[in-house]
Amino acid sequence: MAAGLLLVVSGPSGAGKGTVCRELLRRLPGLWYSVSATTRPPRPGERPGVDYYFISEEEFRRLREADALLEWAQVYGDYYGTPRAPVVERLAQGQDVLLEIDVQGARQVKARLPEAVTVFLLPPSYGELARRLAGRGTEDAAQMRRRLELASFEIERAKEYDYLVVNEEIAQATAKIEAIITAEKCRPQRAAPYLLQEGIVDE
Amino acid sequence: MAAGLLLVVSGPSGAGKGTVCRELLRRLPGLWYSVSATTRPPRPGERPGVDYYFISEEEFRRLREADALLEWAQVYGDYYGTPRAPVVERLAQGQDVLLEIDVQGARQVKARLPEAVTVFLLPPSYGELARRLAGRGTEDAAQMRRRLELASFEIERAKEYDYLVVNEEIAQATAKIEAIITAEKCRPQRAAPYLLQEGIVDE
Numbered sequence: 001m002a003a004g005l006l007l008v009v010s011g012p013s014g015a016g017k018g019t020v021c022r023e024l025l026r027r028l029p030g031l032w033y034s035v036s037a038t039t040r041p042p043r044p045g046e047r048p049g050v051d052y053y054f055i056s057e058e059e060f061r062r063l064r065e066a067d068a069l070l071e072w073a074q075v076y077g078d079y080y081g082t083p084r085a086p087v088v089e090r091l092a093q094g095q096d097v098l099l100e101i102d103v104q105g106a107r108q109v110k111a112r113l114p115e116a117v118t119v120f121l122l123p124p125s126y127g128e129l130a131r132r133l134a135g136r137g138t139e140d141a142a143q144m145r146r147r148l149e150l151a152s153f154e155i156e157r158a159k160e161y162d163y164l165v166v167n168e169e170i171a172q173a174t175a176k177i178e179a180i181i182t183a184e185k186c187r188p189q190r191a192a193p194y195l196l197q198e199g200i201v202d203e
Numbered sequence: 204m205a206a207g208l209l210l211v212v213s214g215p216s217g218a219g220k221g222t223v224c225r226e227l228l229r230r231l232p233g234l235w236y237s238v239s240a241t242t243r244p245p246r247p248g249e250r251p252g253v254d255y256y257f258i259s260e261e262e263f264r265r266l267r268e269a270d271a272l273l274e275w276a277q278v279y280g281d282y283y284g285t286p287r288a289p290v291v292e293r294l295a296q297g298q299d300v301l302l303e304i305d306v307q308g309a310r311q312v313k314a315r316l317p318e319a320v321t322v323f324l325l326p327p328s329y330g331e332l333a334r335r336l337a338g339r340g341t342e343d344a345a346q347m348r349r350r351l352e353l354a355s356f357e358i359e360r361a362k363e364y365d366y367l368v369v370n371e372e373i374a375q376a377t378a379k380i381e382a383i384i385t386a387e388k389c390r391p392q393r394a395a396p397y398l399l400q401e402g403i404v405d406e
Binding site for chain 1: 322361362364365366367368369378379381382383385386387389390391394
């Protein structure tokens with residue numbers, strides 16, 4: 001059986017990762033969303049085990065030391081990480097897996113699993129990014145400036161990714177990521193097991 | 204302005220290249236079909252300048268010697284080639300170009316223009332390939348055996364391609380190639396000029 005596809009969606013805060021990933025999961029029910037662990041407290045409406053596993057710094061450190069995280073990052077003082085085992089198991093079972101992670105994490109995943117397909121979601125412009133961050137209404141001026149600086153730093157890393165998707169409109173950006181998944185499944189290294197099975201290519 | 208995408212569709216005779224390419228052109232009116240030159244005589248219904256430029260061996264040799272062909276190949280004793288200038292011009296104007304060529308030609312194009320995106324169209328199985336070739340009704344047993352041997356040789360080259368598409372059903376195979384085009388336009392080297400223009404990425 002062919003391994004599942006590991007899709008990494010990353011991009012600066014304010015690019016719309018969350019919204020696009022939710023839409024992608026709605027369109028592709030076979031795609032499995034990897035729930036990250038974090039040390040930051042839940043925001044209103046966030047459900048433990050669904051949006052994040054909310055854990056202590058002590059627990060996070062234990063996971064890191066046991067090499068149980070596929071990637072981890074510190075963002076604004078909080079820790080985030082991807083539990084490795086569930087991702088590896090799903091992929092081995094042939095299921096496609098979606099990681100919605102930050103730029104530091106995406107780089108670690110690509111280094112460890114080069115077959116991962118990395119997508120960088122971009123805001124249409126810096127102005128639009130600032131408007132989106134301001135629209136959240138949860139930030140003071142200093143926080144907002146810090147987020148914009150980080151976003152600017154992250155956007156410079158865009159070229160390290162396999163694909164860039166400009167999120168002008170959710171449906172369109174999601175359709176592009178769907179096309180990327182379809183295309184990547186036509187890669188010889190992924191199509192080959194199927195061809196072997198069909199007797200088209202000999203082993 | 205970003206250069207157009209050069210899409211090469213190749214595969215063994217009987218894989219359905221012609222049908223899939225026609226469907227692709229119907230769906231994507233902006234895609235420009237590169238008409239090949241050939242020394243073989245027209246088949247019933249083939250229109251000069253639309254399906255092929257029908258030229259003499261002497262003319263073909265002149266084009267080759269003037270390096271006016273992007274690729275050329277000899278198939279069953281006949282010569283086929285892609286006039287270079289119209290392809291290069293369209294690409295420079297930002298138009299996407301479709302080349303429907305054989306395996307020898309595809310390899311030459313990829314070597315000369317590594318940014319070309321190569322798609323190998325496969326029949327669902329050898330059995331189906333034989334049925335399709337037989338269905339043409341234009342072949343005697345020896346010709347048919349020769350075609351199957353060539354097809355088998357060509358299929359072994361499938362892994363040299365960027366993408367493999369199994370043509371089980373025309374609409375599905377065409378949709379996969381459309382997805383490949385969409386995905387390839389999200390590659391950083393293609394997306395970057397747009398991002399520069401939008402001020403998202405600095406030069």
